[in-house]
Amino acid sequence: MTTMERPVTCTGVADELLAYHLDLVEDDARQAIDEHLLGCQECLRAFLQLKHQARGASELRPGSAARQRLRDEVARTFRPPALARVRAWLARPVPLYQSLAVASAAVLLAVATPGVLRRAASQPPPVAGPRVDTARVTPAAASLY
Amino acid sequence: MPPPDEPDETLYARTRRGDMRAFDTLYARYEGRLFAFLVSLLGHRADAEDAFHETFMRTLSSREVVFDRASFRTWLYRIGRNVALNQLRSRRQQSAAQDEPAASTLAAPVPAPPPDQALEQRETAAALQEALARLPPHLCEVFHLRSSGLSYEEMAEVLEIPTGTLKSRMNLMVTRLKHEMMRR
Numbered sequence: 001m002t003t004m005e006r007p008v009t010c011t012g013v014a015d016e017l018l019a020y021h022l023d024l025v026e027d028d029a030r031q032a033i034d035e036h037l038l039g040c041q042e043c044l045r046a047f048l049q050l051k052h053q054a055r056g057a058s059e060l061r062p063g064s065a066a067r068q069r070l071r072d073e074v075a076r077t078f079r080p081p082a083l084a085r086v087r088a089w090l091a092r093p094v095p096l097y098q099s100l101a102v103a104s105a106a107v108l109l110a111v112a113t114p115g116v117l118r119r120a121a122s123q124p125p126p127v128a129g130p131r132v133d134t135a136r137v138t139p140a141a142a143s144l145y
Numbered sequence: 146m147p148p149p150d151e152p153d154e155t156l157y158a159r160t161r162r163g164d165m166r167a168f169d170t171l172y173a174r175y176e177g178r179l180f181a182f183l184v185s186l187l188g189h190r191a192d193a194e195d196a197f198h199e200t201f202m203r204t205l206s207s208r209e210v211v212f213d214r215a216s217f218r219t220w221l222y223r224i225g226r227n228v229a230l231n232q233l234r235s236r237r238q239q240s241a242a243q244d245e246p247a248a249s250t251l252a253a254p255v256p257a258p259p260p261d262q263a264l265e266q267r268e269t270a271a272a273l274q275e276a277l278a279r280l281p282p283h284l285c286e287v288f289h290l291r292s293s294g295l296s297y298e299e300m301a302e303v304l305e306i307p308t309g310t311l312k313s314r315m316n317l318m319v320t321r322l323k324h325e326m327m328r329r
Binding site (some may be wrong): 022073 | 167168172177180184193201202277303316
């Protein structure tokens, strides 16, 4: 935007540094300033100082309490309904190692279950031994013998 | 966390769906520059914090925000500017109602940088801040909008002025700012 003759002198560059920082100079002037800054430490230092000042002037921040207040209100206002939250939980991305662990467990279960069931089915039922009468002999019953 | 290069408009849509990580990214992108812009308009940090809060909530809640007309950034600054101007208007009305002379809040000094910075750094940063504080508000806001990375078209949209007017205002701002910095 700002037009200038090729600013090869330090005075010319110093005069244009602010416009240069705000990207308001024409392409040819920008190129000339670029070249000058590469070769002139004084002007480069002045430019970096200006840049630092501009950052300080533009980088204020709200306090942490103000940030939290805003965050809470955003969370409250845009909180999705319960059903959508459940759906989002179900559709959440699961890490690969977790998926592999679950899949391995399912395969092992599928392979092992029929064998276990078959073995259980083929085992003969336990044979009953001779019955032992462990009932105590009452005095009345003893009198019968 | 969302990818760092995710467009503002996508983060905006995700925030509206309740994704707080998207909000955090959006907030981190704008907390510094938008806040500095509001401080430059309002002069007081506490007022700027209120305006910042209202700006974000209005931008996120508004149904008027349509991105085919302007970017998220343009909407944010435009709404922020309107919020700040409304605050100034009500402040003027209040002081008029109290029959007090209206304070020139726009020229109030910008708060000092954090105390952990070196004294020398604070002094150099203060040079530009003081020069900015001496500029009229319509030039000061141009500086902050440009420092936020807005293009001419975006700035013209935020300020609701033609691009030609904006360009001459930019030239004037640079001239006045240089003058003020040399005066120091």
